[in-house]
Amino acid sequence: MNVTRGFTGRPRVPRPGLPPGQYDSGDDWPVLSAEVTPDLAPADWTFRIDGLVAEPRSWDWDEAHTLPASVYEGAIHCVTSWSKFGVRFGGVSLDAFLDVVRPDASATHAVAYAHSGYTTNLPLADLTGGRAWIAWEYDGEPLPAEHGGPARLLVPHLYFWKSAKWIAGLTLLDHDEPGFWEQNGYHARGNPWEEQRYSGD
Amino acid sequence: MTETATTGGFTPPTRFAVPGRIAVSDRAAAVWQTATLTEIRRETPSVATFRFAVPGWAGHLPGQHLMLRLTAGDGYTAQRHYSLASPPDDAGHIELTLDHVEGGEVSGWFHTEARPGDEVAVRGPLSGFFAWPGDRPALLVGAGSGVVPLMSMIRHHRARGLDVPLRLLVSARGPEELIYAAEYGAETTAVFTRRAPDGVPVGRLSAEHVAPLLAERPPGGWEAYVCGSNAFAEHASRLLVEAGQPVHRIRIERFG
Numbered sequence: 466m467n468v469t470r471g472f473t474g475r476p477r478v479p480r481p482g483l484p485p486g487q488y489d490s491g492d493d494w495p496v497l498s499a500e501v502t503p504d505l506a507p508a509d510w511t512f513r514i515d516g517l518v519a520e521p522r523s524w525d526w527d528e529a530h531t532l533p534a535s536v537y538e539g540a541i542h543c544v545t546s547w548s549k550f551g552v553r554f555g556g557v558s559l560d561a562f563l564d565v566v567r568p569d570a571s572a573t574h575a576v577a578y579a580h581s582g583y584t585t586n587l588p589l590a591d592l593t594g595g596r597a598w599i600a601w602e603y604d605g606e607p608l609p610a611e612h613g614g615p616a617r618l619l620v621p622h623l624y625f626w627k628s629a630k631w632i633a634g635l636t637l638l639d640h641d642e643p644g645f646w647e648q649n650g651y652h653a654r655g656n657p658w659e660e661q662r663y664s665g666d
Numbered sequence: 667m668t669e670t671a672t673t674g675g676f677t678p679p680t681r682f683a684v685p686g687r688i689a690v691s692d693r694a695a696a697v698w699q700t701a702t703l704t705e706i707r708r709e710t711p712s713v714a715t716f717r718f719a720v721p722g723w724a725g726h727l728p729g730q731h732l733m734l735r736l737t738a739g740d741g742y743t744a745q746r747h748y749s750l751a752s753p754p755d756d757a758g759h760i761e762l763t764l765d766h767v768e769g770g771e772v773s774g775w776f777h778t779e780a781r782p783g784d785e786v787a788v789r790g791p792l793s794g795f796f797a798w799p800g801d802r803p804a805l806l807v808g809a810g811s812g813v814v815p816l817m818s819m820i821r822h823h824r825a826r827g828l829d830v831p832l833r834l835l836v837s838a839r840g841p842e843e844l845i846y847a848a849e850y851g852a853e854t855t856a857v858f859t860r861r862a863p864d865g866v867p868v869g870r871l872s873a874e875h876v877a878p879l880l881a882e883r884p885p886g887g888w889e890a891y892v893c894g895s896n897a898f899a900e901h902a903s904r905l906l907v908e909a910g911q912p913v914h915r916i917r918i919e920r921f922g
């Protein structure tokens with residue numbers, strides 16, 4: 466694309482860890498969700514894994530909290546082009562949940578679904594190996610409702626629409642099935658480093 | 667819906683899951699096109715409308731947005747989302763309405779540098795979720811520049827002479843900050859939060875504004891579209907829910 470006349474951009478220091486087309490939002494944490502923020506108390510929250518697993522099961526708030534605590538510290542990247550550095554989420558690694566249900570060898574993908582009805586799809590490989598969490602704390606405090614509290618999925622190496630707020634469950638599948646935004650033109654995987662924003666990217 | 671197929675009968679308690687209205691064209695969403703600025707119109711002291719010629723524009727539906735990219739001499743790019751202000755029947759042209767955000771990188775360039783003849787890159791239209799093709803009664807609630815996608819809906823309604831019910835509640839700090847002030851008709855109620863003309867009350871959007879519109883309830887009920895800052899979207903969507911609008915028939919576009 467041609468240079469935009471008169472546009473220099475804001476003075477910038479190179480920011481390691483900033484994917485292409487993204488900017489550092491600093492202290493800002495914009496909220497982007499298409500639905501009404503649900504009124505969901507921790508006591509009413511449950512998380513279920515089913516589909517292609519040996520033992521489908523659900524956890525309530527207290528049961529989920531008996532799993533080993535795990536923290537993510539790093540950056541998050543939103544497809545609307547902001548990235549946020551130095552975030553700290555507390556929760557449980559998704560591996561700890563998956564160890565319990567034991568995914569079938571045939572499981573390749575997952576659909577994450579939220580208590581709001583929102584859905585998003587992910588390759589199973591993006592949810593394992595210490596790269597995904599169920600997060601209920603932000604900066605040592607309970608995760609605010611507008612950011613997905615009481616608990617959200619956290620997959621920080623993908624664009625943030627994959628990190629379903631108000632997470633209710635995962636269904637493991639042997640094929641990929643587009644979720645809410647993916648049916649609305651967004652990319653099936655959403656890797657920020659490859660700028661997989663929209664289908665066709 | 668795929669939801670039922672994949673979630674083993676899980677019923678979301680808040681019944682969101684309204685699917686996107688419109689399938690988005692993969693091709694249009696993926697391709698960057700050159701948009702040439704043809705005209706700038708001032709709307710308020712801090713807001714202006716930018717009209718572009720985009721010869722290959724595939725068309726859009728009221729409510730959709732696009733992604734816009736500016737490129738600096740050293741290759742640095744800045745991309746932002748902007749709602750389409752113009753109605754679909756504006757062949758080869760689109761209009762965006764930008765608030766001049768203090769210290770804003772992209773809106774700053776538009777408000778201080780841009781002039782007719784300048785070229786920027788756009789891709790879209792994006793998201794079939796917030797789109798309204800004019801088929802169902804629509805209750806629109808916006809604040810500040812959040813009225814932009816809603817104006818596209820009103821213009822579409824007018825241009826096509828549609829008779830499906832349409833109402834707009836628009837909030838602004840004062841009359842001089844009300845975007846598109848001259849264009850509103852009987853479908854619109856303006857709410858002023860800081861300063862109002864004589865005889866008009868000052869105060870934020872409240873249950874009193876929402877109740878009469880919900881009481882009107884057209885056949886089939888309203889499809890509600892809420893747009894603005896996150897704080898406004900939270901406030902307005904709560905008012906709608908408290909007034910009886912079903913949660914799963916509220917679509918929200920948050921400008922961050």
Ligand SMILES: Cc1cc2nc3c(=O)[nH]c(=O)nc-3n(C[C@H](O)[C@H](O)[C@H](O)COP(=O)(O)OP(=O)(O)OC[C@H]3O[C@@H](n4cnc5c(N)ncnc54)[C@H](O)[C@@H]3O)c2cc1C
Binds near residue numbers: 731764767920921
């Ligand atoms: C779907 C969607 C539709 C939208 N539609 C519209 C629309 O129709 N009209 C509209 O006006 N807006 C719209 N927006 C908002 C728009 O995308 C931009 O966020 C807005 O124009 C601000 O961008 P900017 O580059 O001017 O500001 P930015 O540069 O992003 O700055 C935003 C704020 O952060 C501060 N800031 C951030 N980083 C720095 C830094 N390094 N140094 C100093 N200050 C900093 C700035 O001072 C400013 O206050 C929409 C957003 C979405 C998500």
